[in-house]
Amino acid sequence: MRIRDSLHHQTYIEHSKSILYAADENLELLKSFMDSRDQDSRVKTLGLYRSTMILYAVSLELILKARALYEERDWLLSQKKPTFKEFLARWNGNKTGHDFFRIVDHYKIDISKEDRELLENFKEFTGWAGRYPYPKDDLAVQKMEKEGRNLGSAGLRFKNRAHEFIKREVEIMDKN
Template identity: 25%
Template sequence: MEISVGNQQVDYSQDPDLVIDFFFESACSQPMARRSSAASLYDAAELLLKEAANEQVKAKTLYESIRGLSVVHCTPEEQKTIRNYLSFSSVGFFLVALALENLLKELVLLKELAMRKKDSNSGGSDINHHDLKKLAKTAKMDLSSEEENLLKDMEQLTTWYGRYPIPRKPEDYKKYFKNGPPTNRFLKEEDVFSLELPFPSELEQFFDRVLKEIDREAPGDGGLDTQQ
């Protein structure tokens, strides 16, 4: 069976790997696929963070009642409440960070597609990493100092927090040991039970900014709504 691959006809039965390689390369350079993944991750994060919000008041009350003591002084059900709040929030923010990473990579790819229409020899950028600040810069976003700090903290979420028990790099562990988890930037008070949930306004605003940039490159693409 012959199918079109680029500008040539390829016999799939004779060379299946060539066809698979072509479709793999095409999928890797397809911006809209990133938006679909981002939407799925964002929706899943929303469910988890809403559950964290539901557990927040109970968890905070328990925390204040045992201040200075270990959670072993709580009943199993109370321990579960605290555990649910911590796990739902950490994994929820991890998924939010992955959604943001996908959107930034989509923005990079869209801008590179636009450049290729003007210059067919225009090369592609390396986006196979989790450095959100670098991705935003590659996408030609002009970041404020607050946005740069936000992306540095969100990068910690993409690389380990909510995903692994400790970071891979010793310097990241030192930062965590000194400053606490990266989600602490979203605290409304001093304790870990005062996260701004389900979505911190600072984070929503940056998502909206990225989506507007994407919409300028690909009007009407849709696929992700942060105003639910």
């Protein structure tokens, strides 16, 4: 028996890398608008910033899901026809499948302080920040209205860290 392609960690690795490359290209486009001062350029910059952040966030989410699928190989092989929903239920991802740290904690993935900072920087963009101007939680909205919307950083430092994190995870999964 073999693992279904839709639940194979290599499928998620490839998708993570493809989204990562798109994020890199988007970041370059974002940089080209950073110094513009007119209103139209400001709106373009905002859109490019959000789309860049969501692309990096999704790439990181996909590599973590790849790692979770890798850790679940034996379970996947033991099931007749497992579904993605059943996989999510294994780590309680059916409640919020976008929670980086739920995967990290459940599978005891060893991450450094810098890795945690990287994931913290992008975590809001898998939930709401890439799609909506404010979160659903009214207390969070009130805080943001009072203190401002500090939603993470796009830049070379996080680009490089994302690449390093994904490369390390792939190396772990490629060992076996």
